[in-house]
């Protein structure tokens with residue numbers, strides 16, 4: 078759909094690029110000519126993904142927990158040593174667990190905030206200071222979630238993603254001085270490996286949730302990759318500071334938002 082060499086010679090970092098949405102983004106970027114670096118925690122799976130992705134172009138990897146400062150620095154140093162620059166950062170790594178708010182422990186809250194909010198900000202700041210600001214050019218895309226009506230069953234990630242939505246606006250303004258564009262994508266429910274990690278109550282409501290989406294289906298990883306490539310490309314050269322909902326209008330009408338919370342309460346009690 079895009080011009081074949083759209084990202085020729087561009088260096089792209091995709092966090093969480095070993096699976097699901099991040100993998101699809103990495104594959105599409107490679108097919109469009111970019112050099113892609115993927116990073117996530119599980120080194121074996123990451124290595125395997127980088128080997129598979131190498132059939133589409135130049136893909137390298139480094140294990141990195143985005144919550145750990147020394148690991149983020151090692152990633153930045155590798156990109157500098159291998160490529161000397163970075164053009165596009167896709168903050169896709171993230172995750173959470175469904176749980177009624179009253180059951181979330183302090184550590185559970187902190188783990189999710191550190192993952193989705195702190196990890197995203199620190200990665201953006203590091204890459205901006207070392208690459209985008211000196212280059213006077215850069216592009217950041219933050220993958221968030223559908224938080225339009227809060228996020229019942231996942232209060233921690235709702236708060237974290239709202240923080241990222243807001244920092245997207247602030248950084249777009251502050252870093253406009255350096256010709257850095259910053260945007261976010263809010264996927265609705267996407268058919269991806271990520272969904273398989275969720276417990277039974279989530280699996281039980283998926284049919285009903287799918288039917289409640291105005292477009293009557295969940296999204297695909299390719300649809301999120303398409304949007305990422307559009308926002309990262311010159312086609313979007315005047316777009317900065319926006320959060321684009323890619324969700325078949327699910328944020329406007331997506332069924333009973335409390336159903337999962339009620340099921341999770343019953344599920345938690347039964348364990």
Ligand SMILES: CCCCC/C=C/C(=O)SCCNC(=O)CCNC(=O)[C@H](O)C(C)(C)COP(=O)(O)OP(=O)(O)OC[C@H]1O[C@@H](n2cnc3c(N)ncnc32)[C@H](O)[C@@H]1OP(=O)(O)O
Pocket residue numbers: 171172173174175176182183184185186188189192222265266271272274279286
């Ligand atoms: C209709 C459904 C719509 C869905 C829309 C969204 C979909 C997606 O986002 S799909 C992508 C999902 N993928 C993932 O979420 C996978 C990644 N997730 C994680 O890695 C975890 O959720 C994590 C962020 C919490 C992992 O952090 P980590 O530091 O590795 O976690 P620990 O095991 O050390 O636990 C820390 C703390 O958190 C508590 N905790 C972890 N899991 C749960 C759980 N399922 N339920 C309750 N509490 C949990 C854990 O107990 C620890 O707290 P303490 O016990 O108090 O120490």
Ligand SMILES: NC(=O)C1=CN([C@@H]2O[C@H](COP(=O)(O)OP(=O)(O)OC[C@H]3O[C@@H](n4cnc5c(N)ncnc54)[C@H](OP(=O)(O)O)[C@@H]3O)[C@@H](O)[C@H]2O)C=CC1
Pocket residue numbers: 092093094095096097098099116117118119120122123141142143144169170171172173192196220221222223263264265266267268269270271272274
């Ligand atoms: N699928 C969906 O319906 C939706 C997904 N999202 C978000 O989109 C993103 C991708 O999700 P999806 O592909 O579906 O799910 P996956 O679970 O497949 O992807 C999550 C990726 O993030 C990596 N990751 C998680 N935590 C860390 C960390 N601390 N440091 C580095 N890497 C990490 C994981 O790798 P590893 O385990 O090796 O670290 C994995 O590659 C996530 O942020 C997710 O929350 C948002 C809305 C809906």
